[in-house]
Amino acid sequence: MAQFEDSFQRKFYYLRLSLTDVCNFKCTYCLPDGYKTEDKRPQFLSLPEIQRVVTAFANCGTSKVRLTGGEPSLRRDFSDIIHLVSSTPGIDKVAMTTNGFRLEKSAFEWRQAGLTNINVSVDSLDPRMFHQITGENKFRQVxxxxxxxxxxGFSQIKVNVVLLKGLNDRQLPAFLNWIRDLPIQLRFIELMQTGEMDHFFHRHHVSGQSVYQQLQQDGWIPKVRACHDGPAKVLTHPDYQGEIGFIMPYEKDFCTSCNRLRVSAKGKLHLCLFGESGIELRDLLQHDDQQSALIERIQYGLGEKAVSHFLHDGDSGMTPHLASIGG
Structure with missing residues (x-):
């Protein structure tokens, strides 16, 4: 079948699949008051529904699936989901983004199930600041x-750090020291404006560009980007085993290389982290014989994908917070 492609000739190798919007942390930039739902029992995608949507994407050129949340490991069937996705023909990378609270207990089990890559959120190497940012005193556990x-046996761990002015923006030396002898790709992520976090954004947003330029002056070298990589601009250094990536959504032409689509935990296709209300897929995930219609709806939706987000205009669309569609 044809590769998923939008009207700007961008091809989509990468699916971010949210398994739940529930999270047990209370990060200041995402869910400062903790997870709340109006539904008594939210109905997240079932295993058969997950299999059908992943199969559709795999049949149209997607080779990487990232399992996200909320916190994806809160799903009791998380290992079964990993195995299902990793067993899908055409999928060669299965990643997860996690707050890390269950990593010590389950890393081996997840690797055995077929997980290939892990991103862990660690917004500070100071236990007290970690607690202040996440709302949880779990730094040493993570x-x-x-x-x-x-x-x-995970060959490289990616560690996500949301840059926060006045909180962790002066901890670069500690982070650099940490990755000198460890195979960790440290990823500094610029704070992004969302509907519920306007005041926090204006108070704590800081650009990663100055840090990026400083590291280049210190001998860090840009790394070539692979087709299924995310948007991070990655730097390497001969004296460091680790790497440093920057995700800077306010940078010019950030969306030019977009290669991912998102499906929410309740079965909506999101063409961008910011913007539209989503395209309903769930009615086409109920039976195996609906694959052609599912693929057709996804491809039709791609015709509506905008050339860029509108964050530069202060427009975060309908995204209330990052946990709502999997970040």
Whole structure:
């Protein structure tokens, strides 16, 4: 079948699949008051529904699936989901983004199930600041989880750090020291404006560009981007085992290389992290014989994908917070 492609000739190799919008952390930039729902029991995608949507994407050129949340490991069937996705013909990378609270206990099990890549959110190496940002006193537990993941054979861990002015923006030396002898790709992510976080954004947003330029002056070298990589601009250094990536959504032409689509935990296709209300897919995930109609709806939706987000205009669309569609 034809590769998923939009009207700007961007091809989509990468699916971010949210499994739940529930999270057990209360990060200041995402869910400062914790997870709340109006539904008594939210109906997230079932295993058969997940299999059908992943199969459709795989049949149209997607080779990488990232399992996100909320916190995806809160799903009791998380290992089964990993196995299902990793067993889908055409999928060669199965990644997850996690807050790391369950990593120490489950890293080996997840690797055995077929997980290939892990991103862990660690917004500070200071336990007190970590607690302040995440709302949870679990820094040492998360760090043990990263150590365990490396020990059971994950060749590189990516660590996400949301840059926050006045909170963690002066901790670069500590982060650099940490990755000198560890195979960790540290990823600095610029704070993004969302509907519920306007005041926080204006108070704490800081650009990653100055840090990026400083590191280049210090001998860090840009790394070539692979087709299924995310939007990070990655730097390497001969004296460091680790790498440093920057995700800067306010940078000019950030969306030019977009290669991912998102499906929410309730079965909506999102063409962008910001913007539209989503395209309903769930009615076409109920039976195996609806694959052609599912693929046709996704491809039709791609015709509506905009050339860029509108964050530069202060427009975060209908996204209330990042946990709502999987970040």
């Amino acid at each position: 760090m043990r989880g990263i150590e365990q993941a490396l020990a059971v």
